Amino acid sequence: MNIGLAQWHFFAVLSTGGLILLALMWFAWHRVIGRREAERRIAAARVRSGHVPLEIPTVRGRLDDLGETPPDTLPEWFIQGKGEHAIVDEQPRIRIRYLDPHGKKAECTIQVDHLDVQKKIITGHSELPGDIHRLPLHAITGARIADSGQRFNIDLWVDAVRVARRRRGQA
Incomplete structure (x- = not known):
């Protein structure tokens, strides 16, 4: 195996190019991750x-x-008392995927009865009589609104419920 100087030069250029390409990919990947993390933090804030x-x-x-007075900058139909605002639903009907106590994946549709923000537990019932679910938030892997099928973030929902309760003086 007699490798000449030209072949060594080719391998050196090829490996240097590969390392530069890997460095650029690493830089781009970390920028995308940083941007997504910043967007997540901004949404949570x-x-x-x-x-x-x-x-x-x-x-x-x-x-x-809510016990709030509407500001005078609202449109006329709000001032006349016909308007309504979006308020966080503390008892939505949701379809959740979770890990049961045995570590198996499970899925169910429940009507949330209570969200314990301190203990981080959702209590709800399904359509079957006596079928009550009490799930810790860390076991939930995914959630969707049962009626529309729209995906939503459980953690953001818990934060929104916490804020709504604090505004009502229930915190």
């Missing part, structure tokens, strides 16, 4: 400040129910 994003289950309700 918005929810904690009271913003209700579209992917969180909501109900329509009047501002009077």
